[in-house]
Amino acid sequence: MALLVLKFGGTSVGSLERIEAVARRVAALQQAGHRLVVVVSAMSGETNRLLGLARGLDLDAPAAETDVLLATGEQVTIGLLAIALAKQGCAARSFTGEQVCIHTDGHHGKARILSIDELPLQQCLAAGQVAVVAGFQGRGPDGRITTLGRGGSDTTAVALSAALKADECQIFTDVDGVYTTDPRIEPKARRLPRITFEEMLELASLGAKVLQIRSVEFAGKYRVPLRVLSSFDEGEGTLITYGEPSMESPLVSGIAFSRQEASLTILGVPDRPSVAAQILGPISDANIDVDMIVQNTLGDGTADFTFTVNREEFRRARALLEQVADELGADCVQCNDSMAKVSIVGLGMWNHPGVASTMFTCLGREGINMQLISTSEIKISVAIDEKYLELAVRALHDAFGLAQGGDVAGMNNN
């Protein structure tokens, strides 16, 4: 009989009927003898409705008061779920973030969890009750309500799992697990029964929207066994594991992508060691994250320098770069704000150089130009023109045999 922390997101509790469905599922698990902590988000649409009220008064509303407002979203859900559980004959008790004592720092709107008093929850569980906890919220050092930022309910669930040493943290979402890539682009995409923490981290940060990156990091830090499941269907979902991949692990586990990319190139800058810092300094001073970077030395004492930023930062980055180009006496600045990034991710690839060549051959065969390339031990990312994105994802999914579980003939021999 396990201690499980279950988390249901906004879509899963988006109506009274869905809350009743969640209650039936939870009641069945309790009947089976498990001890349960259930973390819930606000009903879908509620957080935006509340934000709309705040912005109707002040587009720049004080964050501390916005948190007071937003925290009501989850509070409504815990009350409703506890009512639905009681109706199912399942003893339950709701807890706000304040009542569980989820202590956070004072950064309203994006607070970080500092510590959790497990006692109130342990008493609730010892009394045979299901603990229903409001996600996304905590209590700041001054006793005020804080929120953890979008997707913070995942973080709440993982943090409670760590504090209570839960056997498993189960995140219920509107997809039934982590896929080899987005099934809306590649219908042959396959659910992964298991994935390593490191791969999950890459997939989350590269744009797979299944889990918040912060909650995955948090899970890794405390080695919380994490499972992604569907709220609407039965099934085993995807378990995130820690430790060495088995011998049979496929080289490549999945294809991640992100559409919101823009690239900026400064042509003909002096080729000297300090030039990268001179170019990127003003960009990072303006708090703009630079993702991929490549420098092309031309042999005539000059170089071309290219990097990518999120498309939302594109205009600001271009203005800064044009100023830098003037100062450096560069030839010109070239931009492309319709880039995408495609990445192959897999813990098995780091000592298989053939993976990169399979990727580049595949894209080349489709006539897709790679503007930038970056690699790490467990991923290779390329920036391409956005119009080729779907083609690239499908071609790579096929090239690495992901629909069949990896291990394409010839690849393992490289």
Next chain:
Amino acid sequence: MALLVLKFGGTSVGSLERIEAVARRVAALQQAGHRLVVVVSAMSGETNRLLGLARGLDLDAPAAETDVLLATGEQVTIGLLAIALAKQGCAARSFTGEQVCIHTDGHHGKARILSIDELPLQQCLAAGQVAVVAGFQGRGPDGRITTLGRGGSDTTAVALSAALKADECQIFTDVDGVYTTDPRIEPKARRLPRITFEEMLELASLGAKVLQIRSVEFAGKYRVPLRVLSSFDEGEGTLITYGEPSMESPLVSGIAFSRQEASLTILGVPDRPSVAAQILGPISDANIDVDMIVQNTLGDGTADFTFTVNREEFRRARALLEQVADELGADCVQCNDSMAKVSIVGLGMWNHPGVASTMFTCLGREGINMQLISTSEIKISVAIDEKYLELAVRALHDAFGLAQGGDVAGMNNN
């Protein structure tokens, strides 16, 4: 420069525009140098919306979880008002019932305030901030959220005024004060600039909906200076005073009424001392409040016995009374479920017997039959057929000269 506790009800904060209007009013008072605590209700309609959600899951939802749900209504308002105040340049901070530490008993849905920690509010006021407090809610002995029942925000405001020893507690409503009677029935009704606590208590309990009876009782216990004002207009409103009425106080201050009355008569019961207890015992055992009572001894060893109940309890009371009639061998039970009650209220009347005769003469002249009469030191109530209610209110308002401020010629000489 005074310490004021202001309370704005659901209609006064029913939209973003109205919240902005409240913020302007509060900011102006702060500019004038007052220290301010503002208590707010949920936006109008919000409490019913939340109750509807709970009842959509379970008509008999657990009270503790319903409180978790309902408390979000006021929490939304405090967040929004604090945001609107900040936008006006007025430093403000919101407090939930839990954060103010309004300690209550554990009766969810109708909790009573036990004590208040003034410290958090005093620190807020000392820092020059307006304290914005969620009405209607507190913290039970087990740390759970409690609510005080409908109209509980008035009670919160009065309790905070008592705890902070405020100079005045101002209740902003959708009427501009306490009137001599309901202006929808008697257009000549006049706002009373002052009214004594005892009169207010009678008016509140007799059906004038301006203030919750519990909050008036609470105010009386701690002698909190209470003022009723309009949220929408300027004006002095009505001040509720304590202590002796002045020599110039009118005999009658106002006419209260209630429509929801029903009368029950049991005819021909044995005229012996214990009969009243035999008749009313089963009624009170069934938790039905009996209001007016009259016993008519007939001289033949029998009596008729009449009493009134709230119309909602009428069917239950009749069923019980018919059983009692059988047991006592009474002749029969007669009922009237379309009764109304009209009362004249005034601290000046207790030693002026002429007041009663003026009332009875007035009603008799209009052909209105009084089925029951009850009196106390500061009021006389009569039960009449509901169809005469408006006529009776207007005739009495005129007979006691209330449109002119009382003191009708001839009355003071009785």
